[in-house]
Amino acid sequence: MITSDEMAVVDANAEALGVPRKQLMESSGSAVADAVREVVDPGAEVSLVCGRGNNGGDAFVTARFLSEYEVAVHLLGREETITTDIASENWEALQSAEIDAEEVRDSADLDLGDPDVVVDAMLGTGVAGALREPAASAAEAINDSGATVVAVDVPSGVDADTGEAEGVAVDADRVVTFHDAKPGLASLDAEVTVADIGIPEAAERFVERGDLLRLSRDPHSHKGDFGRVLVVGGGPYTGAPALSAQAALRAGADLAFVAAPENVTREIQGYSENLITRSLSGDHLAPEHVDDLLEQAAEMDCVVLGPGLGGREGSLEAVREFLGSFDGLAVVDADALQVVPEVDTDATLLCTPHQGELVGMGGETADDWAERADLVESFAADLGQTVLVKGAYDVISDGETTRANRTGNPGMTVGGTGDVLAGVTAALACALDPTEAAALGAYVNGRSGDIVVDDHGYGLVATDLLEAVPDALWPDDD
Helix, strand or coil: CCCHHHHHHHHHHHHHCCCCHHHHHHHHHHHHHHHHHHHCCCCCEEEEEECCCHHHHHHHHHHHHCCCCEEEEEEECCHHHCCCHHHHHHHHHHHHCCCCEEEECCHHHCCCCCCCEEEEECCCCCCCCCCCCCHHHHHHHHHHCCCEEEEECCCCCECCCCCCECCCCCCCCEEEEECCCCHHHHHCCCEEEEECCCCCCHHHHECCHHHHHHCCCCCCCCCCCCCEEEEECCCCCCHHHHHHHHHHHHCCCCEEEEEEEHHHHHHHHHHCCCCEEEEECCCCCCHHHHHHHHHHHCCCCEEEECCCCCCCHHHHHHHHHHHHHCCCEEEECHHHHHHHHHCCCCCEEEECCEHHHHHHCCCCCCCCHHHHHHHHHHHHHHHCCEEEEECCCEEEECCCCEEEECCCCHHHHCCCHHHHHHHHHHHHHCCCCHHHHHHHHHHHHHHHHHHHHHHHHHHCCHHHHHHHHHHHCCCCCC
């Protein structure tokens, strides 16, 4: 099954993979026409009640496929208010074909006649809540018609994810839904057909720009609503934790803190006035810092553990003790990764190893990305955490859901791009579940590299990516 939000992501990913939405609409309309043919014989009267979005567009296509029937199309609204270009094009195709099609500008003007079948195409899976006019009155008219009702994707007024309705809803006899079943349809007293409309498996497998639809912001948001990120690292290195913290800000986190040894905090602060540093005594992370770090972490939405940390045993022991007592959310990167398999933790971890670090954690890898994906899935299941394995094809898995990302380029082998990835992923993890955050983090990080390579070629450096992250977070028409 697939939720309505996830279906929107997959639909957009299919388009990004080269399958036009217009082609999907053509297949959807054909599938609905097939369902009508199964209900009544040629010559029967079919009324199609259509909304102004793509659900209505599907039905416009259906009408063209039903030339052997007496067809009447009722558009709820004016044609100039049709909301998508492809639906508008299919409405115009009805006019060119001289198919009976009318605008219904007032719910009182809807006259279904005496049809044998009514096709409900008012609202699709992306709409929830009580029906408004004229759809509410139209739903009542459909229910009172006595005709067999075929709903497109989901009966209007029914929540595709829950099967519930807030007020009046269309009482469908049959539902033709697309690509995969929707959770809410299982509770309906209707025959449900799942139609294959040509969305490739890759639209769910690969992370694409449709995944950016997962990101949204309430216009009434306040400071802190989108996350506080704490980066724990530094000592041997200063650039890595600064990169991660700046990347978290560029990816939408509201505040980014860096907890680092006192000998490097001023240097880290000097990278950007946007960072908030917190000093730890000494010149490296040590077990005596753990209690302080746990107090700091309790105030955060996500912790990034590892950038610039180094492999000193005292630092690794501090990581062990921290994870052993931590029950929040953490992105684990770099040297900190090696201790994860040996720690019993209540924390939710998102681990970001490259393939060498994966092997060091006890995992396996392979040259073929699909084979590697299976190995990563098995390792993530055993680990009980989410794993993002960096490579030409990034592989993301929590042991159940496995994705692959193809953004990025060979210029990103330069040092620091993994630190940017860790920060971006942490910011996204403040709002998304770990697997979604990891998948989208890999996509945004790689896309940032693809944006800057046009200007810098393979001479790009990690700081170049920081400027590109905000642009990479927005979908485009490329």
